[in-house]
Amino acid sequence: MLKRAYDWCVSYASHPAAPWLLFAITFVESSVSPLPPIPLLIPMCIARPDRAWFYAGVCSLGAVTGGYLGYAIGALLYESVGAWLIGIYGLQEKAAHLIHTSQDYWFWVLLTKGLTPIPFKIVTIMSGFLHFDLWKFTVGMVISRVTFFAMIAVALRYYGDDIRIFIEKHLPMTALALVVVVVGGFFVLPMVL
Numbered sequence: 001m002l003k004r005a006y007d008w009c010v011s012y013a014s015h016p017a018a019p020w021l022l023f024a025i026t027f028v029e030s031s032v033s034p035l036p037p038i039p040l041l042i043p044m045c046i047a048r049p050d051r052a053w054f055y056a057g058v059c060s061l062g063a064v065t066g067g068y069l070g071y072a073i074g075a076l077l078y079e080s081v082g083a084w085l086i087g088i089y090g091l092q093e094k095a096a097h098l099i100h101t102s103q104d105y106w107f108w109v110l111l112t113k114g115l116t117p118i119p120f121k122i123v124t125i126m127s128g129f130l131h132f133d134l135w136k137f138t139v140g141m142v143i144s145r146v147t148f149f150a151m152i153a154v155a156l157r158y159y160g161d162d163i164r165i166f167i168e169k170h171l172p173m174t175a176l177a178l179v180v181v182v183v184g185g186f187f188v189l190p191m192v193l
Contacts, residue, residue, distance in 0.1 A: 012040075013047035019058045026062030030120050030145075031070035032085060037062070038152070045156035046164040056146075056153035063114075063145040064138075067124045071137060074128025082125045091122055098126045106132050107140050114144025 012018050022044065026037040037059050045052040073082045086095045101109060106127070113123045127137050156163060 011047070013044040013051075018044060019055070022055060023058050023062040026059045027066035027069070030063045030066030030124055031073060032121060034089070034119060036119075041149075041152060042156065042163075045153065046160050049157050049160040052153040052157035052160070053150075056149040059149040060142075060146045063120065063149070064141050067120070067137075067141045067145070070121050070124025071128035071134070074125040075131060076128070078125070078129045082129060085125060086122065089119070089122065095122065095126060095129075098122075099130065101130075103130070103132065106130065107136050110137065110140035111144045114141060115148050120145075 012021075022037055022040055025033075025035060025040060029036050041055055041059055044055050048055075073085070083092075083095075086092055098109075110123055110127060110132075114120060124141075
């Protein structure tokens with residue numbers, strides 16, 4: 001089953017709709033969904049290393065525009081949608097703690113969280129709820145998310161063949177490691193916020 005999913009992602013990289021799907025997944029991950037774009041981004045970059053930078057750009061654009069949706073949810077719909085989303089992820093206590101984070105430090109919170117695979121939506125929603133300066137929000141989001149996806153693109157563009165060989169040789173362990181990172185992000189998130 002893992003091999004079929006991996007093969008589908010690799011074969012889908014050449015599909016004309018692949019960048020749109022990657023954009024959509026990244027967009028919703030920054031605002032409402034727990035599904036990260038990495039499981040699709042990595043096989044796509046491995047299949048087409050010549051397009052790794054393009055795919056990183058698609059993810060960056062999706063993350064930034066999705067971040068604005070998260071900000072809007074926090075600023076305009078926190079009591080209904082924002083609080084509900086935070087509740088789904090069990091982050092009510094951390095969200096309450098973040099409310100007391102000084103505006104002076106919020107940019108650094110945004111920058112730090114954007115450079116990790118930890119779900120970014122809590123930061124975008126809370127940025128809106130706290131009415132964090134939209135210009136600083138944009139700068140922090142662009143710097144952190146572009147850097148995050150560029151690091152992946154660099155690794156896959158220049159070391160893609162070695163990474164592909166490793167993934168294909170150790171697919172079950174690689175998939176398990178990815179699941180641990182994604183699921184672990186939900187457990188680590190409450191500790192680092």
